[in-house]
Amino acid sequence: MIISIASGKGGTGKTTVAVNLALSLHNVQFLDCDVEEPNAHLFLKPEIHSQNIATIPIPQVDEALCDYCGKCREICAYNAIAIFPGKENARGSVLVFPHLCHGCGGCSLFCPRSAISEIPREIGIIEQGYSGDIEFIHGKLNIGEIMSPPLIRQVKAYTNPEKTVIIDSPPGTSCPVIGSVRGSDFCILVTEPTPFGLYDMTLAVEVLEKLRIPFGVVINRSTIGNRSIDEYCRIKNIPILMHIPFEREIASLYSQGIPFVREKNEYRKKFHDIVRLSEIQQMVYRK
Numbered sequence: 001m002i003i004s005i006a007s008g009k010g011g012t013g014k015t016t017v018a019v020n021l022a023l024s025l026h027n028v029q030f031l032d033c034d035v036e037e038p039n040a041h042l043f044l045k046p047e048i049h050s051q052n053i054a055t056i057p058i059p060q061v062d063e064a065l066c067d068y069c070g071k072c073r074e075i076c077a078y079n080a081i082a083i084f085p086g087k088e089n090a091r092g093s094v095l096v097f098p099h100l101c102h103g104c105g106g107c108s109l110f111c112p113r114s115a116i117s118e119i120p121r122e123i124g125i126i127e128q129g130y131s132g133d134i135e136f137i138h139g140k141l142n143i144g145e146i147m148s149p150p151l152i153r154q155v156k157a158y159t160n161p162e163k164t165v166i167i168d169s170p171p172g173t174s175c176p177v178i179g180s181v182r183g184s185d186f187c188i189l190v191t192e193p194t195p196f197g198l199y200d201m202t203l204a205v206e207v208l209e210k211l212r213i214p215f216g217v218v219i220n221r222s223t224i225g226n227r228s229i230d231e232y233c234r235i236k237n238i239p240i241l242m243h244i245p246f247e248r249e250i251a252s253l254y255s256q257g258i259p260f261v262r263e264k265n266e267y268r269k270k271f272h273d274i275v276r277l278s279e280i281q282q283m284v285y286r287k
């Protein structure tokens with residue numbers, strides 16, 4: 001079973017929920033797909049056993065073979081190639097913009113003169129290890145790098161279907177989030193009871209409905225703010241999986257990098273119940 005943890009906005013406690021859920025279950029694989037700012041390792045403190053460089057293939061043009069037909073530029077949806085045909089007898093040139101290239105391979109596939117080969121460009125690293133019996137994998141995007149979806153795909157390629165896979169997805173509702181949650185059996189949306197929390201959550205709900213992924217909501221810091229999330233969920237018939245109150249002890253543990261289930265054992269059962277509820281939700285969704 002694959003459970004992704006998402007949130008319409010940052011700072012709602014998404015990673016807190018992901019980490020505490022992982023620690024409450026058995027036979028877990030944890031994938032931190034928040035590759036621009038991975039921080040689950042600060043709480044799970046895994047022992048890293050392997051590091052792999054993550055790359056994407058980018059085009060390299062052999063201008064001796066190229067006739068500047070422009071096919072590669074037409075095919076590229078990301079404007080990562082520019083063609084400057086030569087005037088009169090002068091040679092033209094082809095410019096590749098590596099940081100715009102998504103490594104889709106389309107240009108080399110469609111080049112009629114086989115003038116394009118591919119070379120790897122490093123975008124980050126993937127580290128793998130263990131935190132107790134939790135298998136831990138995270139991707140770290142290089143500083144200044146914008147190409148997070150390919151790295152997220154590479155982290156997700158480690159998915160082990162024999163385990164309960166927990167995916168900590170990036171915040172928001174853009175491409176990296178969609179890439180992270182796509183293929184999940186269930187998604188936990190973490191939010192907070194504020195006007196911003198509600199607004200961003202409604203966007204996330206739309207995304208999950210479009211992707212047809214069953215989901216439920218965890219309201220973090222539920223004892224501050226207002227009841228607008230509860231009301232929204234009631235009207236939309238969205239299950240509220242858990243309320244996590246705003247408590248000094250939880251905040252204090254967080255600030256020390258200690259997942260709260262380590263000290264507050266009663267929450268382990270609550271997280272367990274979320275998984276059982278998510279299984280029921282999946283069945284209902286498939287009917």
Ligand code: SF4
Nearest residue numbers: 066068069070072111
């Ligand atoms: S498609 Fe091939 S031949 Fe045409 S401009 Fe691009 S690299 Fe050159």
Ligand code: SF4
Nearest residue numbers: 076101102104105107
């Ligand atoms: S690999 Fe894809 S994204 Fe990169 S330049 Fe070629 S067509 Fe564009």
